[in-house]
Amino acid sequence: MKLKFGEHLFQTVLIMIISLLCISTIYPFIHVASVSLSSPSEAGRFGFHLYPKDIDFFAWKQVLSQTKIWIGFGNSVFRTVVGTFLTLVAMSLCAYPLSRKYLPHRSFYTMIILFTMFFGGGTIPTFLLIKELDLMNSVWVYIVPGLVPTFSMLVLRNFFMAIPAELEESAKIDGANDIRILFGIILPLSKPVLATLALWSAVGHWNSWFDAVLYISDADKQVLQFFLREIVITNTDAETFGRTVVGNFKYGPAIKAATIIFAALPILIVYPFLQKYFVKGTMIGSLKG
Secondary structure (H helix, E strand, O other), X not given: XXXXXXXXXHHXXXXXXXXXHHHHHHHHHHHHHHHHOEOHHXXXXXXXXXXXXXXXXXXXXXXHOOHHXXXXXXXXXXXXXXXXXXXXXXXXXXXXXXXXXXXXXHHHHHHHHHHHHHOOOOHHHHHHHHHHOOOOOOHHXXXXXXXXXXHHHHHHHHHHHHOOHHHHHHHHHOOOOHHHHHHHHHOHHHHHHHHHHHHHHHHHHHHOOHXXXXXOOOHHHOOHHHHHHHHHOOOOHHHHHOHHHHHOOOOHHHHHHHHHHHHHHHHHHHHHHHHHHHHHHHHHOOOOO
């Protein structure tokens, strides 16, 4: 089918806009990766960095040799893996009963949960609550307070509502209880939306740092993003890497860039494996209200 001039022009403009958006998204990562692999003089050069002209692995050697970085990496992995798993379990246990029409006062419970999306206690009441729960300076403070994200739980609830009720009725006739139905029938059918919500939760956990600043005082319990913030934003990298290396700013830009890439790589590696579920899970999870 031959396109009209207006349609051809529209598609051309659309492709150009999308290409510019892709370039503007990808280029910062390429720039930082190039700086991390560059010599001090090249890393400090003003302008575009599409590839490292003078390759130097000193910055990466410094990053990979720091104990604090690996401690933060381990804590971030623990937080992301355990937090994502427990979040999926807790959301499933909350979303499943709310998706069943026979639950008494279902609309009231949903509204109470929905209320928390728009109104919160604020930083100080939350801090006092965390203190009263004895979660201060504990790795569980990374997981417990945000165990059930409201928006994600509602998406999962809507997905459960789209599953035919006949499947549940047949299972109950065969003697299955609600727990067996949830874990044996509902969740296996919900892999697309679960993968999508797992990605949301994992990215959120991996990128979080503010709760580490507020609630954690022990350096051995800090996450990787906390150290990344200290290095890149507050410029206290001399404490981590030694003043002879970063204090004179010789390798400062390259080390900061290498730390950024090191912190971003795990999520970039995981994302392609979950990408195929992302659009499908989001769309199906939003069909019913």
